[in-house]
Amino acid sequence: MSTDIHGADIYTAAERTGIGKDDILDFSSNINPLGIPHSVKNAAIKSIVHSNRYPDINSRELKKSISAAENVSEDWIFPSNGAAEAIFRIAFFLRPSKGLVTAPTFSEYENALKASGTNVDYYFLKEEYDFKMQDDIFNKIKDGVDIIFLCNPNNPTGQLIERATTEKIVHVCREKGIHVVIDECFLDFSEHKQMYSMTDFLHKYDNLIILKAFTKIYAIPGMRLGYCMSSNERVIEGLNLCGPPWNVSSIAQAAGTAALSEVGYIEKTVEYVSAQRKYLFDELNAIGVKTYSSNANYILFRIADTLRDIDLKEELLKRGILIRSCSNYKGLDLSYYRIAVKTYEENRLLIMALREIAGIK
Numbered sequence: 001m002s003t004d005i006h007g008a009d010i011y012t013a014a015e016r017t018g019i020g021k022d023d024i025l026d027f028s029s030n031i032n033p034l035g036i037p038h039s040v041k042n043a044a045i046k047s048i049v050h051s052n053r054y055p056d057i058n059s060r061e062l063k064k065s066i067s068a069a070e071n072v073s074e075d076w077i078f079p080s081n082g083a084a085e086a087i088f089r090i091a092f093f094l095r096p097s098k099g100l101v102t103a104p105t106f107s108e109y110e111n112a113l114k115a116s117g118t119n120v121d122y123y124f125l126k127e128e129y130d131f132k133m134q135d136d137i138f139n140k141i142k143d144g145v146d147i148i149f150l151c152n153p154n155n156p157t158g159q160l161i162e163r164a165t166t167e168k169i170v171h172v173c174r175e176k177g178i179h180v181v182i183d184e185c186f187l188d189f190s191e192h193k194q195m196y197s198m199t200d201f202l203h204k205y206d207n208l209i210i211l212k213a214f215t216k217i218y219a220i221p222g223m224r225l226g227y228c229m230s231s232n233e234r235v236i237e238g239l240n241l242c243g244p245p246w247n248v249s250s251i252a253q254a255a256g257t258a259a260l261s262e263v264g265y266i267e268k269t270v271e272y273v274s275a276q277r278k279y280l281f282d283e284l285n286a287i288g289v290k291t292y293s294s295n296a297n298y299i300l301f302r303i304a305d306t307l308r309d310i311d312l313k314e315e316l317l318k319r320g321i322l323i324r325s326c327s328n329y330k331g332l333d334l335s336y337y338r339i340a341v342k343t344y345e346e347n348r349l350l351i352m353a354l355r356e357i358a359g360i361k
């Protein structure tokens with residue numbers, strides 16, 4: 001049974017503490033604090049009556065909406081059962097011999113690669129550069145590597161990769177026949193999305209695959225909806241063939257289509273998250289933990305020496321608050337934690353609990 005691998009496991013936390021799962025304040029998963037848009041909820045509820053028939057195997061309406069929103073051809077889109085499913089399908093279709101991932105990063109790239117028999121190499125992001133990618137990544141992009149996974153902004157560090165670097169990586173990789181998967185699942189939370197997204201480069205580079213999710217930005221992790229995009233139609237076709245059909249439920253298809261008709265929701269989210277992220281940074285810095293700048297709806301921090309003998313996750317859980325210990329991220333250790341940016345009221349409760357644990361009035 002998978003426990004404690006990712007955040008969001010309120011079920012295990014509830015089982016262990018006896019606190020009801022609805023009463024746990026979950027800072028361990030990074031979901032839009034504004035919640036599910038009403039139109040999305042309504043579309044999902046309305047679609048339930050159609051559950052007596054199979055979903056559209058080609059997700060036609062959803063693809064049409066994604067195509068319009070992303071300005072890419074419908075033929076370049078593969079809708080998936082959450083972005084995680086796309087990651088596994090990519091690994092199982094391409095079956096690379098050697099893959100490169102950064103560390104720390106979202107662990108499912110490595111898990112998917114290993115499950116498909118790939119040897120995995122790591123590019124370690126360095127704490128001294130606030131975990132920002134440096135040009136020495138190019139020392140790792142060698143002949144023999146077949147695929148690279150990049151996360152932009154990176155989970156759990158929140159750092160963006162400079163557009164010039166991403167572009168150069170994709171370019172160099174194309175010359176070497178390497179596929180580049182860029183996970184932009186959290187990019188919608190950034191004020192700088194347009195400057196960093198590589199979607200405009202899909203037409204130029206057929207070795208590029210971009211991953212997106214409805215999960216975080218539309219707050220629907222329970223529905224399981226993501227997609228990936230590539231101008232390499234052989235890849236899109238292969239992703240369709242290397243897993244079961246009907247991978248996206250009719251409820252998720254309806255919810256996704258409604259989400260993309262929302263006007264102003266992402267802008268409102270970016271503004272809210274940005275203000276709350278600043279609030280959390282200010283408060284965390286006042287408590288004396290080391291924070292790392294973030295362009296997403298989460299913050300990585302490292303506890304001060306004075307707090308090192310405290311298991312912060314356990315201490316907060318006693319108070320009904322769940323945060324993400326980063327001890328199982330390659331390249332991090334027990335002193336690192338990640339918290340989501342939630343609503344002001346929720347963020348305030350977390351800060352009050354942290355101040356109490358740190359013995360600050």
Ligand SMILES: Cc1ncc(COP(=O)(O)O)c(C=O)c1O
Nearest residue numbers: 082083084106155185213215226
């Ligand atoms: C960077 C990143 N990509 C993809 C995923 C998977 O998203 P989904 O829930 O849509 O499968 C996650 C989940 O936490 C993530 O952090």
